[in-house]
Amino acid sequence: MHRITAIYFVISWCYVSVNGQSKNLQYFIDKAQANSPLLRDYQNQSASTHIDSLLVRANYQPRINGSSVNSYAPLVKGFGYEQAITNGGALNAVVGVNQAFAGKRNLDAQFRSIQLQRQGIENTSAVSQQDLKKTITDQYITAYGTLQQLNFTLQTNQLLAKEETILKKLTEKNVYRQTDYLTFLVTLQQQQLAAKQQQIQFQNNYATLNYLAGLYDTGVVVLDDPGLVITELPGPENSIFFRQFTLDSLNVLNQKVLLDISYKPKLGVYADAGYNSTLAYNPYKNFGTSFGLNLNVPIYDGKKRKLQHLKLNITQLTTNGYRNFSRSQYNQQIAQLRQQYTATEELIGQINNQIKYSESLINVNSRLLETGDAKIADLVIALNNYLAAKNLLTQNTVSRLQIINQINYWNR
Numbered sequence: 001m002h003r004i005t006a007i008y009f010v011i012s013w014c015y016v017s018v019n020g021q022s023k024n025l026q027y028f029i030d031k032a033q034a035n036s037p038l039l040r041d042y043q044n045q046s047a048s049t050h051i052d053s054l055l056v057r058a059n060y061q062p063r064i065n066g067s068s069v070n071s072y073a074p075l076v077k078g079f080g081y082e083q084a085i086t087n088g089g090a091l092n093a094v095v096g097v098n099q100a101f102a103g104k105r106n107l108d109a110q111f112r113s114i115q116l117q118r119q120g121i122e123n124t125s126a127v128s129q130q131d132l133k134k135t136i137t138d139q140y141i142t143a144y145g146t147l148q149q150l151n152f153t154l155q156t157n158q159l160l161a162k163e164e165t166i167l168k169k170l171t172e173k174n175v176y177r178q179t180d181y182l183t184f185l186v187t188l189q190q191q192q193l194a195a196k197q198q199q200i201q202f203q204n205n206y207a208t209l210n211y212l213a214g215l216y217d218t219g220v221v222v223l224d225d226p227g228l229v230i231t232e233l234p235g236p237e238n239s240i241f242f243r244q245f246t247l248d249s250l251n252v253l254n255q256k257v258l259l260d261i262s263y264k265p266k267l268g269v270y271a272d273a274g275y276n277s278t279l280a281y282n283p284y285k286n287f288g289t290s291f292g293l294n295l296n297v298p299i300y301d302g303k304k305r306k307l308q309h310l311k312l313n314i315t316q317l318t319t320n321g322y323r324n325f326s327r328s329q330y331n332q333q334i335a336q337l338r339q340q341y342t343a344t345e346e347l348i349g350q351i352n353n354q355i356k357y358s359e360s361l362i363n364v365n366s367r368l369l370e371t372g373d374a375k376i377a378d379l380v381i382a383l384n385n386y387l388a389a390k391n392l393l394t395q396n397t398v399s400r401l402q403i404i405n406q407i408n409y410w411n412r
C-alpha cells in the first residue's frame with residue numbers, strides 16, 4: 001500500500017510540475033511594485049510638488065480684492081457719536097490691487113527648495129522600491145529552495161521505490177533477510193514523509209510570497225530559477241542610499257540663501273479705485289483712486305540671522321557625521337558579503353564532489369542489490385550520506401542566492 005501511495009504522489013507532482021503555471025522572479029517584483037500603496041503615495045507626493053511650484057508663482061501675481069465698509073451713526077434728540085468723528089456715517093466700496101516684487105534669485109531659491117523636496121521624495125521612493133525588491137527576492141529564493149528540495153526528494157523516492165521492488169522480490173526468495181527489507185523500507189517511508197512535509201512548506205512559502213506581492217493565488221505554480229548574478233556596485237556617493245545625504249547638504253545651502261534673501265529690502269505697489277464718502281458734501285463726486293509704494297528694509301533683528309546660520313551649520317555637521325558613518329558601514333558590509341559569497345562557493349564545490357562519490361557508491365550498491373550481493377546496511381548508509389549531501393547543497397545554494405541578493409541590494 002505504501003508503494004502505491006508513493007507512486008501516486010510522485011505521478012501527481014510530476015503532473016503538477018509539467019502543467020503548473022511557470023512564474024519567474026521579475027513577475028512577483030513587478031506585481032509587488034504595482035500593488036504597493038506606499039510607492040503610489042510617493043508618486044502622488046512627487047506630483048504634488050509641481051503644484052507647489054505653481055503656488056510660488058501665484059504668490060507673486062497681482063492680488064485684486066474688493067472691499068466695502070459702510071456705517072451710519074445717527075443723533076437721537078442730540079444723543080449720539082460726535083459728528084466730527086463719525087461724520088454721521090460713511091460709505092466705502094473700492095477695488096484694490098497689490099503687487100509684491102520678487103527678484104530672480106529669490107524665485108530660483110524657492111523653486112530650488114521645491115526641486116530638492118521632490119528629489120528627496122523620489123530618492124525615498126527608490127529606496128523603498130529597493131527594499132521591496134529585496135524582500136520579494138528573499139521570499140522567492142526561500143520558496144524556490146523548498147521547491148528544489150521537494151523535487152529532489154521526489155526523484156529520490158522514485159529511485160527508492162524501484163530499489164524497494166527489487167529488494168522485496170529478493171527477500172521473498174530468501175536472498176535477503178526480512179530485517180534488511182524492513183530497514184530499507186523505513187528509509188523509504190521517511191523520504192515519503194519528508195516529501196509531504198516539503199510540499200506543505202512550499203505551499204506556505206509560496207502563499208507568503210503572494211501575500212508580500214499583494215496577490216491572491218492558490219493555483220499550482222512552478223518557480224523558475226531566480227537567475228541572480230552579482231552586478232557591479234556603484235561607488236557609495238553614487239548610490240541612492242547616500243544620495244539623500246547630498247540632497248540634505250544642498251538643502252542646507254539653499255536654506256542659507258533663502259535666509260539671506262529674507263533680509264533683503266522688499267518692495268511692493270498698491271492701487272485702488274472706487275467710491276469713498278461720508279455723504280456729507282457732494283457725495284456724487286466721491287469716486288476716485290489712490291496708489292502708492294510699500295518698502296520694508298530690515299535694520300536690526302537681535303542677531304537672529306547669525307544664529308540661524310549657526311543652526312544650519314550644525315545641521316550640516318550632523319549630516320556629514322551620518323554620511324561618514326554610513327560609508328564605513330557600507331564598505332564593511334560589502335566586504336563581509338563578498339567574503340561569505342566566496343566561502344559559500346568553495347563549500348558548494350566541495351559538496352558537489354561529495355555528491356559524485358555518494359552517487360557512485362549508490363550505483364555500485366544498486367548493481368550489487370540486483371545480484372543479491374549488496375549489504376543493505378551499506379546501501380542505507382550510502383543513501384543517507386547522499387541525502388544529507390544533497391540537502392546541504394540545497395541549503396548552501398539558497399544561501400548563495402540570498403548573499404547575491406544582499407549584495408545587489410546596494411547596486412542602485
